[in-house]
Amino acid sequence: MLRSHTCGELRITHVGQTVTISGWVQGIRDKGSLLWIDLRDRYGITQVTIETENAAKELVETARTLGREFVISVTGKVNERYSKSDKIPTGDIEISPEKITVLNPAITPPFTIEDETDGGDDIRMKYRYLDLRRNPVRRNLELRHRLAIETRLFLDKLSFLEVETPVLIKSTPEGARDFVVPSRMNQGEFYALPQSPQTFKQLLMVGGFDRYYQIVKCFRDEDLRADRQPEFTQIDCEMAFVEQEDILNTFEGLVRHLFKSVKNVDIPELSRMTYADAMKYYGNDKPDIRFEMKFIELNDVVKGKEFKVFNDAGLVVGICAKGAAEYTRKQLDELTEFVKKPQIGATGLVYARYNADGTIKSSVDKFYNEEELKKWAAAFNAQPGDLMLILAGEEHKTRKALSELRLEMGTRLGLRDKNTFACHWVIDFPLLEYSEETSRWHAMHHPFTSPKPEDIALLETDPGKVRANAYDMVINGVEVGGGSIRIFNKELQAKMFGLLGFTKEEAQAQFGFLMNAFEFGAPPHGGIAFGFDRLCSLFGGVDVIRDFIAFPKNNSGRDVMIDSPSPISDVQLNELAIALKK
């Protein structure tokens, strides 16, 4: 037996017992007559104390050979500490060792195994197994475990069945790029790794499974941004005999359950916002509603004076930052620089301070007098002490820029606390969006999303106006989940593929199995998928999803720890009947 207790378990009630604990040497202090070892495992730290003059010579010698991260086993008596520590749960006791066994020595790690480490990102990724020893990293993965098991318990209680769908599936051109797997038994042919189990979960509904879920790896061969991984995890769900309302209620319940059971946070019923309102009031289809600061459109208020910028603009729109009238010139210049960054793209920022004394000073006083500015203030419903910030230009671009400015102001004013959670639904997404690049319509969600029945007629006349029964769950401005009611009728599905530029033959070749399935009695159904990595990071109050993945890949899709991907042998290439192109 290598341990009787963990390093996080012993308390004052254990005093007098002889125990064995095992773990890693976190640190050693050698004061000559006294020598302390902090022994660490996943569960905590326990102090081992040696009175060197009274202890066996061998034991002291062994202790003095130990270094950081040595793996040892200690057998000894639990004693009450002379000077207790309230910093750790085992702080009342210490172990007086009878025996120390070195289970495995350790060379010096390339960075310190502490909550705050001296290791940079690259070295920590290369030695990920050492990084995993650090409390913050382990806690993130413990949180992930807890979220997964609570998700399963909640859905199991509601009669959802976890069904594993295949990983080796079929490549389809719609959507992102597939990872493919050459088939040796069917040479010249390939499997694809799933971007989502979408068609399989729909077939499960056709198969009468009624309520399905899976916490499942999905894959996309995309150029990686900082926050994307080639393999990622979804909580994937589907229900039959439901309408949108049933799905919203069910998965609102899931998220509230997760907050309550994992973080002991009560989340109120989720509010709902249409996509149209989200764009109108926040310039964003995933607004952060921890704070209000809604967009106020000012065309009617500001146009017709001598300020050409406003007069020429498709849209003049602003936000009112409560209590920010005291912003200094320097702060306002910073905001102007912020909105002029290429990724934000505004040409300038107009501001108006509503001073505490009731006066209003703007950056365009030349064109607007106090009386005019009072009208602005009225439009903003601004109070003395508030700061009005205004952008102008082409409508879509200006909304997008103002959305960024709003988030920036929210951050600056401390309105985006990571421990406050504002969850809501965005609904009524458009079914299609037009791409100038490909000169055709694309599915905003995916080709299986159902148009709203009342909008189906518009498919022929004005496809861009068709709304979908599609919904996103947004928490703190992050889209954590999205889904839709699906098409379950062969003709409508065929029409949808037609709109998306598929020939009949292409649609049949790629999705014939699904359309055929719809002919054999497909029930109404719909579902949702949550980005599990993202959900974990949100619960953990950290922005980087990589911190919530045990063995992540870097931005080039490489695992630098195992050095993958890597070349394969000619034997393997020959067996697969493929060759590398030079």
Add this chain to the structure above:
Amino acid sequence: MLRSHTCGELRITHVGQTVTISGWVQGIRDKGSLLWIDLRDRYGITQVTIETENAAKELVETARTLGREFVISVTGKVNERYSKSDKIPTGDIEISPEKITVLNPAITPPFTIEDETDGGDDIRMKYRYLDLRRNPVRRNLELRHRLAIETRLFLDKLSFLEVETPVLIKSTPEGARDFVVPSRMNQGEFYALPQSPQTFKQLLMVGGFDRYYQIVKCFRDEDLRADRQPEFTQIDCEMAFVEQEDILNTFEGLVRHLFKSVKNVDIPELSRMTYADAMKYYGNDKPDIRFEMKFIELNDVVKGKEFKVFNDAGLVVGICAKGAAEYTRKQLDELTEFVKKPQIGATGLVYARYNADGTIKSSVDKFYNEEELKKWAAAFNAQPGDLMLILAGEEHKTRKALSELRLEMGTRLGLRDKNTFACHWVIDFPLLEYSEETSRWHAMHHPFTSPKPEDIALLETDPGKVRANAYDMVINGVEVGGGSIRIFNKELQAKMFGLLGFTKEEAQAQFGFLMNAFEFGAPPHGGIAFGFDRLCSLFGGVDVIRDFIAFPKNNSGRDVMIDSPSPISDVQLNELAIALKK
């Protein structure tokens, strides 16, 4: 709202309520004045009864257009049935409909959606979504769900953390053939799909995770036997600071928990058998111990007479089939044919009947008199009424053949009931086995398995004699799980790779990350993996694992439903910088 209740839910207590149920039309009986519809969903069947003369004309018309597998919704009143059925839980009630809505019509399915279907394997695989509607198939997947969730609950209680390991990893030549994934961002390089998360779970132990599990997809590109799938699922587990005893106890607990919670079967503590004994007494490293019928070695008893076959044999060994002395000549001939089949490979079968009257008649009476045969009976501990069956030949081959005969006799004598479960451990496997084909040692379990400390010296002198801390869990003659205590020392791991024919450079290139990790303080650790598909089939009392996989592949690795694998476009090939060989 598409339903207020499911089709399995309504009881006599609901009588008088107006409800809405939805589902598939299982069948219709039209007797003119009365028309019955059996409506089915995942939860059950509810009878809808229409008195055609009293019902609205439209409703009757709609009902008369319905066919099998139409998806409909029925709103109506719950009535007590005139003639109740005790065959279904809803048999006390029926629905008198006010409204029937056809949600989706259905064309005639290619096979009947009944427990006993008329569809063959091929057609059922092509229309798997229809096959999934059948109760036996759905029940198998419900069982799988239940086993998964109970596994998670049990391990969660023991502080195991579920950690997701990567799917895109690195190809290594040891073991079976890998599926590979060409990398677009790192052209000329490939990921591999994991055959198991072995190295990652070991790195989690180095990373201090202490107790890990995962229910995880694994992949092997092997020529498929009837019972193999290219993608399969494991319950994969690892523990640190443990010895073999800890692991056996923990996972014996898991399996007993699963039997109790899922099947309400009490499994006693698992017995243990060494590999050596398993081979000696059963000729098999996964003996079915639902019945005894141990091997009895007869060299000392039968040699030295004039029967050349026995005299020349390396081994004469037999089994005693209790109560089978009455076997007819025809039955005995069948057994002889059985052992002479090429896949069994014996040259003949010797038998001796211990008749009820105390006489013994053998097939070799020419060489052995009654007195001699009594000695045989004594060796077998046979009683009047028993049948002794004896094979002779080269030792290894003969044991293997007798193992098959033993299983055959077990089946013939009804000793292998699918609802009886005999679980045990086989331990002390050899570390290595020699392959004549490759003229080198191969790891019997895998290269990370630790030799028993007391056998390490034999690595230099007699590698074939080295026993490993490796163990298999066997249920009813099926290996459901296997694992080992791992090497956690760099030098021993390097020596192991050397024995397996790796050069130092190869070992470093492929497993350097793991050996390096061992230098930074690796704890003693070990683990186990269960074949989850197999475990499900065993719990379900069915031999075919395919029945427990929602969307399985056929023996050519094809998914005939979605028609995968399939060719990919030249654009895809070009992006990946690979070409097909003609």
